[in-house]
Amino acid sequence: MDGASSTDFSQQWHSMTRLLRGRFWTILTFLAVTVVVVAAGIWAQTPVYQATATVLIDMETQNILAVSSARDDSTLGPLNVQVYADYYRTQLQVIKSRLVAERVLANLQLHEHPAYAATSDPIGALLGQVEVEPVKQTRLAKIHVEDPNPQQAARIANEFAVVFAEENLAKTMTNEAMTLMKNEFIKLQSRESELSNRYKS
Numbered sequence: 001m002d003g004a005s006s007t008d009f010s011q012q013w014h015s016m017t018r019l020l021r022g023r024f025w026t027i028l029t030f031l032a033v034t035v036v037v038v039a040a041g042i043w044a045q046t047p048v049y050q051a052t053a054t055v056l057i058d059m060e061t062q063n064i065l066a067v068s069s070a071r072d073d074s075t076l077g078p079l080n081v082q083v084y085a086d087y088y089r090t091q092l093q094v095i096k097s098r099l100v101a102e103r104v105l106a107n108l109q110l111h112e113h114p115a116y117a118a119t120s121d122p123i124g125a126l127l128g129q130v131e132v133e134p135v136k137q138t139r140l141a142k143i144h145v146e147d148p149n150p151q152q153a154a155r156i157a158n159e160f161a162v163v164f165a166e167e168n169l170a171k172t173m174t175n176e177a178m179t180l181m182k183n184e185f186i187k188l189q190s191r192e193s194e195l196s197n198r199y200k201s
Contacts, residue, residue, distance in 0.1 A: 051153035053143045053161040054135075057091045059084060088134070092141055095132050095164050098123050104159045129153075130160065 094100065101123045105111060116122035131144040143160045147153035 048146050048148055049150035049153050050144055050146050051150065051157040052145075053157040055095070055141050055143065055161045055164055057088050057139050057141055059087055088139070091164075091168075092132050092134060094167070095141065095143060095160060096127060096130055098127070100160060100163050100167065101126050101130070103163045104156065107163070108155060108159055110156075126156070129156065 105116070105122060105126055110116050110126065111122060116125055119125045129146050131146075133142040133144060134140075135142060143157050143164075145153045145157040145160070147156065
């Protein structure tokens with residue numbers, strides 16, 4: 001019984017060997033073509049580089065702090081922590097907004113670049129290259145930009161950071177000007193009330 005089994009296995013092995021030998025060149029050709037196609041595909045692919053810029057997202061108004069002399073989350077009350085969290089999420093959206101992207105596009109004159117000039121929505125094409133990543137447990141956010149040109153990727157990432165900072169600075173200055181005007185108005189009202197009281201007396 002064992003001899004018969006051994007003979008069957010030997011016959012099967014010889015049959016398989018003959019089959020492989022008969023199709024050796026077919027298999028070898030298939031493997032060679034596969035390797036060439038994969039290598040050509042990899043070689044033809046355009047490399048994509050990523051550049052990263054980091055920005056600080058912070059609220060300038062001191063009234064969000066329970067203790068104004070410190071700047072860590074342990075000094076924030078529950079309500080103020082939520083206020084800052086909402087502000088942080090909003091700023092992440094601002095970084096990748098069409099308004100910021102439009103300024104970046106104009107500042108770097110990307111309208112003239114073939115990759116953007118060829119599309120009907122250059123701003124959308126630019127935003128498609130951008131990813132904003134919040135850094136956990138910090139007030140930082142990373143702006144990632146992918147582009148076939150590493151220098152171009154770095155320029156775009158840095159410009160997004162610059163434009164975002166300029167937008168925040170402009171808002172801060174506007175808010176400070178409004179606060180100053182309100183204070184001056186209150187002073188004028190107080191002065192007017194004082195003069196009115198004197199006149200009546």
